[in-house]
Amino acid sequence: MLNTNTPEVRFALETARAASKLVAEVQAQMVTSALTKDDKSPVTVADYSAQALVGYLLDRTFPNDPLVGEEDSASLRDDKNRQSLEKIVRFVGKYADGATNDTVCKWIDRGSAESGKRYWTVDPIDGTKGFLRGDQYAIALALVTNGQVQVGALGCPNLNIQYLLSDDNTAFKPGSGSIVLAVRGQGTWAAPLNGGDFARLKVSTRKDPSQARMLRSLEEAHTNVGQIGELVTTLNVQADPVGMDSQAKYAVLAAGKGDVLVRLISAKMPDYKEKIWDQGAGSIVVEEAGGRITDLHGRALDFTAGRTLAQNRGILASNGALHEAVLKGLATIGA
Ligand code: AMP
Ligand code: MG
Numbered sequence: 001m002l003n004t005n006t007p008e009v010r011f012a013l014e015t016a017r018a019a020s021k022l023v024a025e026v027q028a029q030m031v032t033s034a035l036t037k038d039d040k041s042p043v044t045v046a047d048y049s050a051q052a053l054v055g056y057l058l059d060r061t062f063p064n065d066p067l068v069g070e071e072d073s074a075s076l077r078d079d080k081n082r083q084s085l086e087k088i089v090r091f092v093g094k095y096a097d098g099a100t101n102d103t104v105c106k107w108i109d110r111g112s113a114e115s116g117k118r119y120w121t122v123d124p125i126d127g128t129k130g131f132l133r134g135d136q137y138a139i140a141l142a143l144v145t146n147g148q149v150q151v152g153a154l155g156c157p158n159l160n161i162q163y164l165l166s167d168d169n170t171a172f173k174p175g176s177g178s179i180v181l182a183v184r185g186q187g188t189w190a191a192p193l194n195g196g197d198f199a200r201l202k203v204s205t206r207k208d209p210s211q212a213r214m215l216r217s218l219e220e221a222h223t224n225v226g227q228i229g230e231l232v233t234t235l236n237v238q239a240d241p242v243g244m245d246s247q248a249k250y251a252v253l254a255a256g257k258g259d260v261l262v263r264l265i266s267a268k269m270p271d272y273k274e275k276i277w278d279q280g281a282g283s284i285v286v287e288e289a290g291g292r293i294t295d296l297h298g299r300a301l302d303f304t305a306g307r308t309l310a311q312n313r314g315i316l317a318s319n320g321a322l323h324e325a326v327l328k329g330l331a332t333i334g335a
Contacts, residue, residue, distance in 0.1 A: 012153040019050040019139045020155030043128045049091040050124035055107030056096040068121040069111020118145045123277035127246025136248040142280030147304040152281035154180040156248045161192045164255045180251040188289040203291040203319035204256035209235040215249040215261040224264035230333040250282030254289035263315035273308035286317045293317040
């Protein structure tokens with residue numbers, strides 16, 4: 001059963017919910033049809049605001065815990081970002097006491113730690129492209145101790161809770177977003193983002209690779225489209241893929257609405273290393289729903305090597321039943 005009453009789980013849940021509310025508010029106010037394609041200011045404001053809020057809340061709850069977060073305040077202190085910083089201070093100030101230019105930058109820089117014996121990791125907006133398109137994005141927060149993720153929370157403001165919990169297959173229809181919470185040994189659970197009961201998530205039982213629904217990034221630069229094609233051919237996959245931004249894909253896998261997620265290495269960035277904040281929460285969400293997550297060679301993810309998964313190459317997450325078959329397929333195509 002799920003116990004949300006330990007300090008760590010309570011913190012993960014409340015913080016992911018508060019940060020999700022903040023960024024959804026920024027999206028509603030700033031992502032409008034008047035936005036030009038090159039204007040990244042909404043994501044700048046939302047990203048930094050959310051990390052600042054997490055830093056602020058962590059200071060109050062676990063002041064000695066390090067935070068491995070995606071952002072730092074260096075560029076925000078630049079004069080050309082003054083307007084964004086002012087907006088950030090205003091948004092954060094709705095949720096935090098004492099928000100000023102200085103304190104907000106300090107809270108953001110809480111996130112520049114390296115991985116250690118016990119730390120939190122946050123991606124304040126995972127799937128920034130999805131955020132700007134009005135599609136899927138996630139606020140991802142996790143606690144890691146001794147190299148093992150213990151708690152993971154994914155706030156997914158645009159991932160409909162009915163889609164996750166029922167046979168309804170419309171991920172994007174308006175309605176309540178989702179919060180997905182995984183606790184080591186206690187399972188993966190989902191609830192309406194703004195409050196309500198938790199229901200347990202379970203991965204699918206599909207074993208036949210030809211029936212595997214592949215969860216894919218929408219951004220081609222984040223994967224290797226050619227190799228995905230080769231994998232699909234090698235495994236004779238017939239099922240339709242599910243394309244989506246962010247760690248929302250892990251929630252969908254955990255809920256049994258997709259079966260396999262691969263992060264292959266882009267030919268343009270052959271040395272790319274996955275980031276800790278991109279995998280912490282998502283990995284426990286998959287594992288506690290009964291799935292499996294490794295790198296492309298079947299190795300366990302190593303959350304102790306700095307700020308990236310420096311010892312790993314790419315990611316394979318699955319419902320477990322399909323894992324070995326996909327690993328074999330990956331070896332066949334030389335991924
Ligand atoms: P997705 O939403 O699946 O497109 O993945 C989003 C994540 O991809 C971001 O959080 C980035 O950290 C990460 N990312 C950025 N560049 C790359 C890359 N070249 N290869 C793999 N992932 C990347
Ligand atoms: Mg990310």
